[in-house]
Amino acid sequence: MKSNELEVLTGKDFSSDQDVRWCPGCGDYTILKQVQNVMPELGIPKENIVFVAGIGCSSRFPYYMNTYGMHTIHGRAPAIASGLKISRPDLSVWMITGDGDSLSIGGNHLIHVLRRNVDINILLFNNEIYGLTKGQYSPTSKEGTKTKSTPYGSLDHPFNPLSLALGADSGFVARAMDRDPKHLNTVLHRAASHKGTSFVEIYQNCIVFNDGAFDLYTDKVSRPESALYLEQGQPLIFGADSSKGVRLDGMRPEIVDLNNGYSAEDLWIHDEHDHMKAYILSRFFAVGNEDGFPRPFGVLFEQNRPPYEELVREQMAYALKKNGAPDLEALLSGDETWVVG
Amino acid sequence: MSVKEASKKTATIRFAGDSGDGMQLTGSQFTNTTALAGNDLSTLPDFPAEIRAPAGTVAGVSGFQIHFGSKPIHAPGDMCDVLVVMNAAALKANIKHLKSGGVIIANVDGFGKKDLNLAKYGPEADPLGEVSTQGYTVVPVDVTKMTRESLAESGLTFKEIDRSKNMFVLGIVYWLYSRSLEPTINFLRTKFAKNPQVAEANVKALEDGYTFGAATQIFTERYSVGPAKIEPGRYRNITGNEAAVIGLTAAAKMSGIPMFLGSYPITPASDILHGLARMKHFNIITYQAEDEIAAITSAIGAAFGGSLGVTSSSGPGIALKTEAIALATIYELPLVIINVQRAGPSTGMPTKTEQADLLQAVYGRAGECPVVVVAPKSPADCFDSIYEACKIATEFMIPVMFLSDGYIANGAEPWKYPTPDQLAPINVAYAKPRSNDDEAFKPYTRNENLVRPWAIPGTKGLEHRIGGIEKEHETGNISYDPDNHHFMVQMRENKRNKVAEMLPLIEMEEGETSGDVLVVGWGSTFGSIKEAVSELVEEGHSVSQIHIRHLAPFPKNLGEVLRSFKTVLIPEINSGQLIKLIRDQYFVDAIGYNKVRGVPFAVEELKATIKGYLSTNGVQS
Ligand code: SF4
Secondary structure, eight states, rough: OOOTOOOOOOOGGGGGGSOSSSSSTOTTHHHHHHHHHHGGTOOOOOEEEEEESSSSSSSGGGGGBBSSSOOOOTOOOOHHHHHHHOOOOOOOEEEEEHHHHHIIHHHHHHHHHHHOOOOOOEEEEOOOOEEEEEEEETTTTTTEEEEEBBBBOOOOOOOOOHHHHHHOSSEEEEEEEEEEEEHHHHHHHHHHHHOOOOEEEOOOOTTTTSTTTTTTHSSSSHHHHHHHEEESBBEEEEESOEEEEEEETTTTTEEEETTTTTTGGGGGGGTTTTTHHHHHHHTTOGGGGSSSSSSSEEEEOOOOOOOOOHHHHHHHHHHHHHHOOHHHHHHHSOOOEEEEO | OOOOOEEEEEEEEEEEEGGGGGGHHHHHHHHHHHHHHOEEEEEEOOOOSSSOOOOOOOEEEEEEEEEEEOOOOOSSOOOOOEEEESHHHHHHHHHGGGEEEEEEEEGHHHOOOOHHTTTOOOOOOOOOOHHTTTTTTEEEHHHEEEHHHHTSSOOHHHHHHHHTHHHHHHHHHHHEEEEEEEEHHHHHHHHHHTTTTHHHHHHHHHHHHHHHHHHOOOEEEEEEOOOOOOOOOEEEEEEHHHHHHHHHHHHHHHTTEEEEEEEETTTHHHHHHHHHHHHGGGGGEEEOSSSSSHHHOOOOHHHHOOOOOEEEHHHHHHHHHHHHHHHHHTTOOOOOEEEEOOBOSSSOEEEEEOOTTTTHHHHSSSSOOOOOOESSSSTTHHHHHHHHHHHHHHHTTTTEEEEEEEHHHHOEEEEEEEOOGSSOOOOOBBBBOTTTOOOOTTOOOOOSSSOOOOOOOOOOOOOOOSSSSSOOOOOOOOOOOOOHHHHHHHHHHHHHHHHGGGSSSOOBBSSOEEEEEEEEEEEGHHHHHHHHHHHHTTTTOOOEEEEESSESSOTTTTHHHTTTTEEEEEEEEESSHHHHHHHHHHOOOOEEOOOSSSOOOOOHHHHHHTTTTTTSOOOOO
């Protein structure tokens, strides 16, 4: 094999020699598996991939990837990954984080990486709980959640991560779940191929402290009625027998019955490039889908704007053109000098 | 009456006016001209504490002091000989800086009813009359009127003409100190090259001010200050923050690796961000992060990728960076952390100076977290110190704290700048790629200096994970083993202490290698201590000075030097921090001299203090 040819790798090659230490049955395992599966399909040399994580159960992730990796400090992964990617645009940078890590202690960094649009793939494992610290409510826990730190129920109103990302002008916003690995696989591919920050929220079951938080969407029986799989250019259809659709009445969405007077032509056609509509989709967020709207999965929004690190390089090239080759001697002497002796 | 010509060894002038009066420019022009005349000098800007305080108020006064002489000058001068005041508020704020019997050049147009009112003098007050009864020599000049007359033919409006008032005053002071107008004329013509009308108006105001000084006999004396015996060479003027920017840039160039500055605006460190942002063509990225934490962590991310990571801030910002400094310490990645100290705690007095972050720098983190600490002693020394900080950080894979302060950051002095070939090499080598046949890469193996390899992403065969969790010796794998943790804690400490092997030994700054009193300083107190001690030595006292740049680890011979004196005196602009480190490490019963007033030490107060510990009264020469 010539050294400049890409070795043919498999998911196994991306598995490090470290024992994986999540609780048996944790949703993190399936996500790890899918990420390891996707890696060899990207055509990127293993040594050019870096996984960066904060703190939390999910943030142990880099230790299990046989790539370069950084396990950092709580909440700061977006800033660390930004510095890495901006200084090394040649690398494929992945950031693994949880709901506490990126929406609580690291909330500030998250919104700023999204607005800057550094080309990082962010996978937010949302389990609506603090797992590593053994079960306190998180910024995505539903109101009234009873945990060790909220014995009478939490009073906090939770974040809607996708609305937040859209509000921060994220250029790629998607949702997936641990229990649908095939779909997760496609979303990961989409995130990888997007230039600019990709934000993927992954519903992840914490079997120990918040088991079943997403059963409504992950359970094979309830899923068809509660989950809406988005596909570009396709009408929004869901339901066990694909009998329900979402229609737009002006800017107001409504659920219609396809067996009762409505056809696919009447429905909202998914357009990933429509920011307004993506925002409406992100608002399908009622606890237990009480408002009747299904929870969307897939790519809600994609928009191409230049990644930050490219703009940085352009500016450096401009500075070089404007100032000419760096001249240390001239810099040391400055404009005004005098001689003594 | 003829004017007496007097020659002076040193002189101190303070320019003061409203923020809008252009006093900083006036001061820096006087500085350049003085440097070109061959004097040694030291300067200190005194910025208003408030942003855009109302014009004419005491809060809005901006000052600039220059101390220059035909002998070595190390501090901007305790008190001034000449005070230039553009309005009543400037007089009120600065009269305390004037020597008794000193000269006040006052713009009388700035002493109208409204000005007195804004400066909170009583309605019937006559502050100029009052100070002249206190022994000061008041030289009243109607600068506004004179400048308007001077530029009557210029075709400019009164509003535009009034902007040249500072040049008229500068002309007067140039005459008073027998200075050449040439350098400032050249400066004006370059600065206003695109607007010759304004350039020539300023030149004329400057020349007419000079003529006014000569013709009107408002002064009875005129001074000259001869050139100082300065080490031969090529010089330029430099502030501490400018020198830091150039030092960082030089380090980027000499190391041959990219530099990444993550920073968040904060007084008095922001000028380092501003300066480095103009150095992009030197392969330097500057990144204004969303907060102090992102500023340092982005630099750590870049360091993992093979850049020299740098972050710049002041005390409150450094407090926010603390956890990340510990991360860089356990990662063992190169990182330079700049702390331009200011008066604290909390917001404190952002524009005032202090040395109160030394213990924070050395100890202020959770866990055993040894970093290297270096402190510059003067504006020009910021260049050498930060260059050295970059060299240590990269060659030892360790965070280095650079402890400057507001005083040297904004102060200026002549700098005998080096040429690139005089700079020490910075030896950086990334770890080499490996093939599948090589044994597995271990990121925490070490060389003879206990330094681990810098293995950057993109290098085949070196894929590895680093984290803030304790790592096993050599492999870097997660380890909770008690003995391993103890070993690694010691390893990081030993590695930091190894840095002392490459550091120069401490040398006497002034005086003999043993004797009565050793004055030990660090950071920006250098100039004041040096002037105080050198004067005492000249007076025949047994007093010596050392100045410590390397505060962690200390130079290897420090203990020996300390023990050679009867008394060790440590002046600091804090409540006693270096003294704690010295007592702790060397069991030396040192004595502290501590004032925390937000301003540098006065030379006279140091002299008086030192004298209190001398066994003899010295031999008067
Ligand atoms: S605590 Fe929950 S999230 Fe953490 S490893 Fe266990 S199951 Fe997974």
